[in-house]
Amino acid sequence: MTAPQPWKSESMRGYFGKALVALGKANPDLVVVGADTTESIKTVDFGKAFPERLFQVGIAEPNMMSVAAGLAAAGKIAFAATYSVFGSAHTYNVIRQNVAYTKLNVKIFCSHAGLSVGRDGATHQINEDIGLMRGLPGMTVLVPADGPETGRCAEAAVSTKGPVYCRFSRADVPTITDPGDRFEVGKATLMRDGVDITLVGCGLMVSRCLQAADALAKEKVSARVINLSTVKPLDVATLDRAARETGGIVTAEEHTVIHGIGGAVASAVVEHHPVPMAFVGVQDVFGESGEAEELFVKYGLTAAKVADAARGVMKRRGR
Amino acid sequence: MVEITEETIAHLKKEATILRRHIIEMTHVVQSGHPGGSLSACDLVTALYFHVLRVDPKNPSWPDRDRFVLSKGHACPVWYAALAERGFFPVEELLTFRMIDSRLQGHPELGTTPGVENAAGAEGQGLSFSVGLALAARLDHKPWRVYCIMGDGEQDVGQTWEAAMAGAKYGLDNLTAFVDRNGIQQEGRTEDIMPLEPLMDKWRAFNWNVLTIDGHDFRQILAAIDEAHSTKGRPTVVIARTVKGKGVSFMENKIKYHGAATTPDEYTAALAELGVPP
Numbered sequence: 001m002t003a004p005q006p007w008k009s010e011s012m013r014g015y016f017g018k019a020l021v022a023l024g025k026a027n028p029d030l031v032v033v034g035a036d037t038t039e040s041i042k043t044v045d046f047g048k049a050f051p052e053r054l055f056q057v058g059i060a061e062p063n064m065m066s067v068a069a070g071l072a073a074a075g076k077i078a079f080a081a082t083y084s085v086f087g088s089a090h091t092y093n094v095i096r097q098n099v100a101y102t103k104l105n106v107k108i109f110c111s112h113a114g115l116s117v118g119r120d121g122a123t124h125q126i127n128e129d130i131g132l133m134r135g136l137p138g139m140t141v142l143v144p145a146d147g148p149e150t151g152r153c154a155e156a157a158v159s160t161k162g163p164v165y166c167r168f169s170r171a172d173v174p175t176i177t178d179p180g181d182r183f184e185v186g187k188a189t190l191m192r193d194g195v196d197i198t199l200v201g202c203g204l205m206v207s208r209c210l211q212a213a214d215a216l217a218k219e220k221v222s223a224r225v226i227n228l229s230t231v232k233p234l235d236v237a238t239l240d241r242a243a244r245e246t247g248g249i250v251t252a253e254e255h256t257v258i259h260g261i262g263g264a265v266a267s268a269v270v271e272h273h274p275v276p277m278a279f280v281g282v283q284d285v286f287g288e289s290g291e292a293e294e295l296f297v298k299y300g301l302t303a304a305k306v307a308d309a310a311r312g313v314m315k316r317r318g319r
Numbered sequence: 320m321v322e323i324t325e326e327t328i329a330h331l332k333k334e335a336t337i338l339r340r341h342i343i344e345m346t347h348v349v350q351s352g353h354p355g356g357s358l359s360a361c362d363l364v365t366a367l368y369f370h371v372l373r374v375d376p377k378n379p380s381w382p383d384r385d386r387f388v389l390s391k392g393h394a395c396p397v398w399y400a401a402l403a404e405r406g407f408f409p410v411e412e413l414l415t416f417r418m419i420d421s422r423l424q425g426h427p428e429l430g431t432t433p434g435v436e437n438a439a440g441a442e443g444q445g446l447s448f449s450v451g452l453a454l455a456a457r458l459d460h461k462p463w464r465v466y467c468i469m470g471d472g473e474q475d476v477g478q479t480w481e482a483a484m485a486g487a488k489y490g491l492d493n494l495t496a497f498v499d500r501n502g503i504q505q506e507g508r509t510e511d512i513m514p515l516e517p518l519m520d521k522w523r524a525f526n527w528n529v530l531t532i533d534g535h536d537f538r539q540i541l542a543a544i545d546e547a548h549s550t551k552g553r554p555t556v557v558i559a560r561t562v563k564g565k566g567v568s569f570m571e572n573k574i575k576y577h578g579a580a581t582t583p584d585e586y587t588a589a590l591a592e593l594g595v596p597p
Binding site for chain 2: 031033055057058060062066067070071073074094097098101
């Protein structure tokens with residue numbers, strides 16, 4: 001369930017780095033391959049703890065992916081970690097052939113996903129990686145909602161067989177999960193129960209869904225909030241129940257609405273129990289330089305937008 | 320250096336001819352696949368599988384086996400032929416190549432074919448994968464070695480050179496790479512499509528131990544591998560001058576046979592050249 005407000009803002013990368021060190025202690029076969037971003041994404045701490053198990057290949061992400069695959073083929077649990085734009089789009093066919101097709105134990109962990117990269121601009125703000133990765137056969141796709149969940153995703157990736165892609169944000173995000181929460185791959189988390197509408201978020205949009213639910217509560221609308229931290233395999237049962245019990249769904253993601261979690265949720269819902277839906281996320285556009293929060297406002301990724309979308313869904317279905 | 324007997328050479332030549340027959344048959348039956356580059360790499364693969372590699376056909380996943388990585392995945396007919404002749408799977412299965420439900424995919428798939436160590440097809444990824452394997456062997460203080468055959472067309476690919484830098488950085492003397500330098504890629508001569516020369520100088524500049532040999536001379540192949548084994552502190556690349564389509568006169572040095580199977584008449588003629596009576 002949800003941590004009490006006010007939430008503190010924390011670094012997702014920080015939790016990832018700490019989790020890797022702990023996992024490295026417990027798993028002598030865990031190795032990390034980096035591509036000139038190890039300080040930024042905090043794999044450098046793993047390198048300090050286990051210098052012989054961190055391989056720095058420079059600005060050569062295709063090589064990073066294949067080297068990780070080779071290490072995994074020899075029995076290692078290989079983390080390939082960098083920024084999302086490089087760890088997905090730039091290396092897509094290498095991931096496809098050497099990681100997904102081979103079903104090897106490569107764990108791709110990427111920070112700097114989405115608009116919240118901020119001032120670096122559109123070249124670095126990848127809003128397409130969830131779609132790319134969930135299309136790959138057998139790829140597990142994780143999108144943690146906050147720092148602690150990012151650490152739990154790293155733990156879960158180690159105990160998950162085969163390839164995993166996990167994306168998170170550069171920006172500090174509100175810590176909304178409870179320290180005692182368990183994380184299970186393939187299980188969506190009910191953050192708040194409700195009966196009138198369901199808000200399904202991933203990543204930093206989950207906290208915005210909770211804020212939207214607060215706003216709706218003032219209008220006597222009881223909104224259910226689901227944290228879809230596993231995008232694949234999709235927790236169809238939880239989504240189906242939400243469709244049947246609340247009769248409407250809004251998805252919210254720091255990603256294009258074209259092929260992100262909105263599309264994934266809609267496919268499942270339409271197949272089982274169609275209900276009106278709305279999709280909050282980046283439209284068919286590239287981002288731009290700016291502060292994360294300015295970008296969220298400009299590109300429609302706010303709690304207010306989520307609440308508006310919920311009102312729209314309820315209006316369309318007649319309530 | 321280990322003495323190579325005439326008997327060994329004769330044995331390798333005989334095995335190579337058998338593999339060449341399989342390549343022609345496999346690609347002919349399904350009228351698909353890449354005979355040219357399979358034939359050019361045939362003697363390298365034969366030397367490795369019938370003299371060098373420590374592998375166990377009865378236990379393909381033996382952890383301490385040497386690893387062979389075929390980066391130029393389209394040449395998998397020669398790999399499948401070698402694996403079958405070494406007993407990894409039945410020789411009869413070779414004729415299922417590229418057919419529906421076959422374990423012998425058009426390009427190598429990891430986990431499906433006994434003995435296959437990597438997935439390849441998109442060019443230029445195999446050397447990186449080999450670097451990962453070699454790093455793992457070193458990390459575990461294991462004596463097994465990694466051998467990787469690349470095509471010369473793959474020298475066009477940026478990732479090949481990313482891998483070259485990483486192999487040198489980590490001083491991977493347990494890694495031996497080969498360039499099957501047949502001079503032809505899909506659309507023409509390598510020097511017309513994208514000039515590679517001076518290729519030796521390129522690899523030298525990347526801090527590899529560089530050897531050039533005649534890739535169809537078993538003595539030179541084995542001597543090069545011997546030298547690679549005794550070279551410490553850096554990986555070795557063997558630039559093996561080869562002939563595309565080697566072993567079948569009318570296929571030799573022909574761009575067409577990069578990706579074309581034989582016609583019925585050519586099939587009979589090719590097999591006759593390889594010692595099979597019509």
